Amino acid sequence: xxxxxxxxxxxxxxxxxxxxxxDTSDLGNNDDFNRKAMLSNIADNIIIxxxxxxxxxxxxxxxxxxxxxxxxxxxxxxxxxxxxxxxYKSWQFVEMFNIGKAEEISYHxxxxxxxxxxxxxxxxxxxxxxxxxxxxxxxxxxFPALDYMLYGTGNTDFDILNKYTIDPESxxxxxxxxxxxxQMKSLTEIIxxxxxxxxxxxxxxxxxxxxxxxxxxxxxxxxxxxxxxxRANKIGIPAGNFSSNxxxxxxxxxxxxxxxxxxxxxxxxxxxxLFNGKSYNTNSLDSSFSDYLNxxxxxxxxxxxxxxxxxxxxxxNLLDDxxxxxxxxxxxxxxxxxxxxxTVVVLLKVDMLxxxxxxxDYVDADGD
Amino acid sequence: xxxxxxxxxxxxxxxxxxxxxxIGFGLMMLYSIIRFWAKDWIYTLYLQPKFHxxxxxxxxxxxxxxxxxxxFFICGLSALFVLIGFKYRVAIITxxxxxTYIELMDKTTYLNHYYFISILSFLLIFLPxxxxxxxxxxxxxxxxxxxxxxxxxxxxxxxxxxxxxAGLTKINSDWLFKAMPLKIWLPSKxxxxxxxxxxxxxxxxxxxxxxxxxxxxxxxxxxxxxKKTRWxxxxxxVFFHVFTGILFPIGxxxxxxxxxxxxxxxxxxxxxxxxxxxxxxxxxxxLKQKIVVKEIYNFKHQKTTIIVLSLFFIVQLFLPFxxxxxxxxxxxxxxxxxxxWRVMLMEKMGYANFKITNSKTCDFFYVDNQDxxxxxxxxxxxxxxxxxxxxxxxxxxHFKSEGHxxxxxxxxxxxxxxxxxxxxxxxxxxxxxxxxxAFNPKEWILPFNDEIKGL
Numbered sequence: 001x002x003x004x005x006x007x008x009x010x011x012x013x014x015x016x017x018x019x020x021x022x023d024t025s026d027l028g029n030n031d032d033f034n035r036k037a038m039l040s041n042i043a044d045n046i047i048i049x050x051x052x053x054x055x056x057x058x059x060x061x062x063x064x065x066x067x068x069x070x071x072x073x074x075x076x077x078x079x080x081x082x083x084x085x086x087x088y089k090s091w092q093f094v095e096m097f098n099i100g101k102a103e104e105i106s107y108h109x110x111x112x113x114x115x116x117x118x119x120x121x122x123x124x125x126x127x128x129x130x131x132x133x134x135x136x137x138x139x140x141x142x143f144p145a146l147d148y149m150l151y152g153t154g155n156t157d158f159d160i161l162n163k164y165t166i167d168p169e170s171x172x173x174x175x176x177x178x179x180x181x182x183q184m185k186s187l188t189e190i191i192x193x194x195x196x197x198x199x200x201x202x203x204x205x206x207x208x209x210x211x212x213x214x215x216x217x218x219x220x221x222x223x224x225x226x227x228x229x230x231r232a233n234k235i236g237i238p239a240g241n242f243s244s245n246x247x248x249x250x251x252x253x254x255x256x257x258x259x260x261x262x263x264x265x266x267x268x269x270x271x272x273x274l275f276n277g278k279s280y281n282t283n284s285l286d287s288s289f290s291d292y293l294n295x296x297x298x299x300x301x302x303x304x305x306x307x308x309x310x311x312x313x314x315x316x317n318l319l320d321d322x323x324x325x326x327x328x329x330x331x332x333x334x335x336x337x338x339x340x341x342x343t344v345v346v347l348l349k350v351d352m353l354x355x356x357x358x359x360x361d362y363v364d365a366d367g368d
Numbered sequence: 369x370x371x372x373x374x375x376x377x378x379x380x381x382x383x384x385x386x387x388x389x390x391i392g393f394g395l396m397m398l399y400s401i402i403r404f405w406a407k408d409w410i411y412t413l414y415l416q417p418k419f420h421x422x423x424x425x426x427x428x429x430x431x432x433x434x435x436x437x438x439x440f441f442i443c444g445l446s447a448l449f450v451l452i453g454f455k456y457r458v459a460i461i462t463x464x465x466x467x468t469y470i471e472l473m474d475k476t477t478y479l480n481h482y483y484f485i486s487i488l489s490f491l492l493i494f495l496p497x498x499x500x501x502x503x504x505x506x507x508x509x510x511x512x513x514x515x516x517x518x519x520x521x522x523x524x525x526x527x528x529x530x531x532x533x534a535g536l537t538k539i540n541s542d543w544l545f546k547a548m549p550l551k552i553w554l555p556s557k558x559x560x561x562x563x564x565x566x567x568x569x570x571x572x573x574x575x576x577x578x579x580x581x582x583x584x585x586x587x588x589x590x591x592x593x594x595k596k597t598r599w600x601x602x603x604x605x606v607f608f609h610v611f612t613g614i615l616f617p618i619g620x621x622x623x624x625x626x627x628x629x630x631x632x633x634x635x636x637x638x639x640x641x642x643x644x645x646x647x648x649x650x651x652x653x654x655l656k657q658k659i660v661v662k663e664i665y666n667f668k669h670q671k672t673t674i675i676v677l678s679l680f681f682i683v684q685l686f687l688p689f690x691x692x693x694x695x696x697x698x699x700x701x702x703x704x705x706x707x708x709w710r711v712m713l714m715e716k717m718g719y720a721n722f723k724i725t726n727s728k729t730c731d732f733f734y735v736d737n738q739d740x741x742x743x744x745x746x747x748x749x750x751x752x753x754x755x756x757x758x759x760x761x762x763x764x765x766h767f768k769s770e771g772h773x774x775x776x777x778x779x780x781x782x783x784x785x786x787x788x789x790x791x792x793x794x795x796x797x798x799x800x801x802x803x804x805x806a807f808n809p810k811e812w813i814l815p816f817n818d819e820i821k822g823l
Contacts, residue, residue: 032558032565208559232736241734296555301789346719346782350790354717357556366479366619367712 033295034287035207035215041277041286042218043200049280050093050270051192057087058185065181069174072164074157081150085259087184088143092266093273093280096225099217100203101194107187109138114233115250116144118152125169125176132183141180144252149177152255209358216358219289223348226271231341234264235316238327239334246331248324260323264316272309289352296355305347312340377674380514380664382635383499384642387453389523390497391645392627394451397463397485400620401444410440413477417742419762420474421755424805429472436473442466450492453502457493464489475755476748480711481621484530488628491526491680494673495519499665501642509658512665522677523631526684528589533688533709535585540713540822542699544582547574548786549715557615584608592632605629616712694809699785700816702752703809718751718793720781722760724767727774727799735763751783753794753813760800777801791817 064083068076091112098108110133120140124130132141153173154160163173195203206214232242233252240246253259273280277288290302315337320326327334404410414420414431422429432439443466449459468486471478496519498504500511542548551574558564567573584604591601609622630638667673691704698705699714725732737746740762749755760777767775776799784790791814794800798812 032569035558209556236734242736243733244731304789342721346790350717350719350782350784354552354715354784354787357552357715366621367617 033292035292036204038277038287038292039204039207039215039218041279042274042288043195043203045279045281045284045286046274046277046288047094047097048192048195048200050090050097051188051195053280054087054090054094055185055188055192057083057090058181058188061087062181062185065178068164069178072161072174074161077150077157077161081256084143084146084150085256085262088253088259088263089266091143092263093270095229095267096222096270096274098221098225099214100191100199102191105187105190106135106138107191109135110187111142111184112144112252113138113142114144114147114252115254116140116142116148118148121145121148121176125172128172128175130176130179132179142184144254145180146177147253147255149173149180150255151257219353219356219358222271222274222289223345223353226341226348227345230264230267230271231338231345234260234267235323235334235338235341238323239331239338240327241335241338246327246334248327251323251327254324257325258321261316261319261321264323265313268309268313268316272306275305275309293352293355298351298355301347301351301355305344305352308340308344308347312337312344315340377516377518377670379517381517381520382639383496383512383515383665384635384638385520385631385633386495386497386499386515386523387501388638388641389628389631390453390456390492390502391451392630393488393492394447394449396620396624396627397447397467397489398444398451401440401447403620405437405440405444410436412742413744414473417474417476417745419740419745419759421476421745421749421758423472423475424754424807426472429469431473439466439470443470450497453498453504456498456502456504460489460492460497464493474745475706476745478706479621480709481618481624483707485624487680487684488523488526491522491677494677495522496665496667500661501646505659509660510662511659512662514663515665516667516670518674520631522681523628524589524593525681527628527631528593529681529684530709531585531589534711535582535587536823537688537708537710537713538578538582538585540820542786542820543578543713543822546786547571547578549713550574550577550581552715552787553616560614588629592629595634598632602629602633696809696813697816697818697820699820700783701810701813702754714786716751716783716785717747717790718781718783719790720750720756720759720779720794722763723778723780724763724772725776725778726772727776729774740766750781751793753810754805756781756794757800757803757805757810760803764801775801785816788818 061080061083064076064080068080095108095112102108117139120137124137124140130137130140151160153163164170164177167173203214203218209216233250236242238247238250251260252263272278274288276290277286278284279286290306293299293302315333318333319337320329323334414436415433420430443463446459446463446466449455450463464486467482467489471482471486496512496515499515500513502511505511538544551571554568554574554577557568560568588601588605591597591604606626609625612618613622688708691698691708694701694703696703699716720737722735722737723732724735737749741749741759749759756779760779764775764777778796778798779794779800780796781793782790783793793814795812795814800812803810803812
């Protein structure tokens, strides 16, 4: 027993002497990080303003749609197309927020599932009065469906206009166009109202570290969106990274033919702005993931993530406005952009998640 | 005082500690199985996944479809039989086999404490834990007051090995001088009442926890063995395990260890518990049958048993050191990591992106792991080389069956260990489909660009 006691004393001496020596490598985290302030900034300065902006742009879309239906001419078509693109760009800033009401009512599945299914759209038009909320119609509604309605129903603008004027089904076309836009607007209003009326408070107070807490879900969704929504859907899948051959028909804004790059760049900006806590309206910076990482002594990682995102932006900037054109002419540039985006997945999914020590979505089992 | 093996082996001791251990063990195991079932983990861990990660040499052990529920039922029933001491020998053998089979079905769910339960139940096969206060002794109308002392000491030895080895593995530079991984884990417990925003965020507290954890593991068996410190030690056991149970999602482990530590107490303590239990039973059942109390339990094959158990303990003593046969950093390659009482030593996260290439045309595509793996499987696979290799073969076979030809499987993977930045993990130019699982060092794991000193 004497041995054990002396061993204990020796070990204790080592503890004391060593803990003094080794204080240089790590700075103590003596003040606590304010997670609620971080979530408040994200909700008040990023999420809600993004939804408000989208809602406004969809409002414009509704009125230009009304004008177009009242008088389908070239001028009104052009105005409608412009407001569609503006709303679509704005959408890129909310696509990563698949939480709360949005998740509950499958908002995302009704806003931007692409490629859209033109056969479904055609049959919906022919029948009239289709249930747009039905899951089978997820690939026949939202921005991609409008892309088809405004750019894909004919080879020339003249042909397209004819669908809304002299075509035997022109009334049905107008009806479907109107339904699509109204549906998008009303869904967005539901989400926005939920955020401003009740969900904001739920969100900013949901700071606990459990698999179902708001913050953990939010971070998981953010990374999931980056990996799936941005990296895979916008670049990787059309470039053929997940299939034997490239799939140029799977790009975003397929029929428009000049916007897939703009949309991808906006999505990347949205990702980076959130990471740095950049306000949607004013460009001022406040608490977000980057600050949390700084608090955890990971400022190197913040710099690295920002640099790699900038690099990915450069690679995307080299692409043609129309990704399907880019894929057909020189797919290497597409796969280069994919590779650049890929490097950030590792930093977010491994390094950032490890620093936050957030459990991966809903893993429920005992640990060691 | 020269240690005499013969005299030692012929020493006897009260059967009570062994009896209480049997009851405690049976109860814990019965509850564990019910808990596992109630949480629907039989389905989510064994039936839902399309693919299972097997142990080298035990590839044939697979979930049995819906019969897996029957397997768990048998396992739980045998635990109940152990608890009441009914057909004890058959029950504990059944428990050992069924429980071990369950653990071998998928190494995704490997936990040190499951391994502990497996080998402990193996040990219990050889011990006369039904010699009194059991249905067996009631039916035979015979019970024994004394059992060989070594049969109780064998359990103490196994529990001590677990603690001391767990303590030894903590003697490494990451644990002691960087307070890793506690420095990552503890601050994330900010939502605990009182201590979450205060203690858990303190640098000194991370070091204090690391060092005291190491000292606790190394000393607790000795403090439990020594009569004067025993109650103090038991207090520490309860505090330590309850505290870690609150901090980490470790399920039944704290309770299993608390109950196991009771074996160190003297017979009088266990005897009191048995009397108490008897009083309750008599209240309900009014047992009248007379049981003949005999003095000493006689082993039929004591010599063979001693030899088997000696071999068992020799394996237990050396197996955790097999990692020394491998050239690279243990924490990085995990060659010889399991079955060694390395508990909560690492915070390791990985990312593995598999690429299927046609070697003739050089066409390739990437795999979406979610198509084949559950989130838990993907998480475990992404930082353990043997998982990565087995999964690569699964992918190769899968795409072959889909009609792909000239298949090569490459992986681009990154791993972050104990707060270090992520770095490339597997050589992305090695076709894993051509690599075979073996005990040899895995050449295709990239070197770890750092050093972790220690055991």
